Amino acid sequence: MSTPGQTLLHTGAFALGITLTPEQNEQFSRLYALLLDGNSRLNLTALKTEQDIVLKHFVDSLSCLRGGYLDTPGHVLDLGTGGGFPSLPLAIVRPQLHITPMDATRKKIDFVRETAGALGLNHIRPVTGRAETLGRDAAFREQYDRVVARAVTTLPVLAELALPFLKVGGLLLAQKGALSSGELQAGAQAAAQLGGRVQEIDEFALPVLGDARTLVLVEKVRPTPDRYPRRDGIPNQQPLFWKAKG
Numbered sequence: 001m002s003t004p005g006q007t008l009l010h011t012g013a014f015a016l017g018i019t020l021t022p023e024q025n026e027q028f029s030r031l032y033a034l035l036l037d038g039n040s041r042l043n044l045t046a047l048k049t050e051q052d053i054v055l056k057h058f059v060d061s062l063s064c065l066r067g068g069y070l071d072t073p074g075h076v077l078d079l080g081t082g083g084g085f086p087s088l089p090l091a092i093v094r095p096q097l098h099i100t101p102m103d104a105t106r107k108k109i110d111f112v113r114e115t116a117g118a119l120g121l122n123h124i125r126p127v128t129g130r131a132e133t134l135g136r137d138a139a140f141r142e143q144y145d146r147v148v149a150r151a152v153t154t155l156p157v158l159a160e161l162a163l164p165f166l167k168v169g170g171l172l173l174a175q176k177g178a179l180s181s182g183e184l185q186a187g188a189q190a191a192a193q194l195g196g197r198v199q200e201i202d203e204f205a206l207p208v209l210g211d212a213r214t215l216v217l218v219e220k221v222r223p224t225p226d227r228y229p230r231r232d233g234i235p236n237q238q239p240l241f242w243k244a245k246g
């Protein structure tokens with residue numbers, strides 16, 4: 001990563017209240033190089049410029065730390081991690097978390113596993129699978145203190161995919177762009193059906209660029225009914241309280 005890229009990373013992280021150590025800085029530089037290399041082979045991200053990768057992937061990923069809900073040790077599932085976001089940046093700055101990056105696409109999870117190994121992030125255990133299937137597996141259901149999901153589907157669909165993984169008392173942190181009131185209302189209704197309750201809507205601007213972002217916090221207040229999640233693809237085709245995309 002260039003010196004201006006490092007400055008941007010520091011500025012962005014600092015705006016979120018995070019001061020990076022020299023070792024973390026080095027890990028982000030290596031992550032940047034590995035992402036560029038992986039992208040040329042695997043098409044992991046549409047973002048190509050250094051500024052975009054630093055701000056829209058690294059700093060944006062770290063914005064799930066707003067509010068301090070990931071400051072204590074615990075088990076975190078990253079649902080739909082793609083190329084490892086937010087898992088990899090989060091693992092760099094929060095080594096005390098046990099993080100499970102999960103995605104339906106094997107080649108993405110292979111990249112996350114190799115990259116975590118290269119960065120010495122031993123507290124990451126990547127898993128390939130669909131949320132609808134793993135959410136019914138006793139090894140995953142109700143096993144997590146936190147679920148993070150960045151840029152994954154609409155709020156009502158995400159509520160059905162994510163809430164089954166949480167212990168009662170756990171939190172879903174949904175990282176989204178600008179959110180319509182319709183999506184939020186449907187998401188709140190879906191969450192209630194699945195044992196959740198919208199706790200906070202945190203609207204903020206992405207550091208440096210100012211793009212609109214929303215961090216939606218949903219607390220799990222009682223167990224998710226056994227009939228959820230529905231089978232593969234159904235949450236997306238027939239979202240609760242929401243129209244499917246045409």
Ligand SMILES: C[S@@+](CC[C@H](N)C(=O)[O-])C[C@H]1O[C@@H](n2cnc3c(N)ncnc32)[C@H](O)[C@@H]1O
Binds near residue numbers: 082103129152
């Ligand atoms: C738009 S990408 C976002 C990736 C990453 N979170 C990021 O911010 O760069 C959405 C990801 O969710 C995964 N995904 C979508 N539905 C899923 C499901 N039902 N189970 C597991 N992964 C899913 C996709 O494979 C894709 O990698």
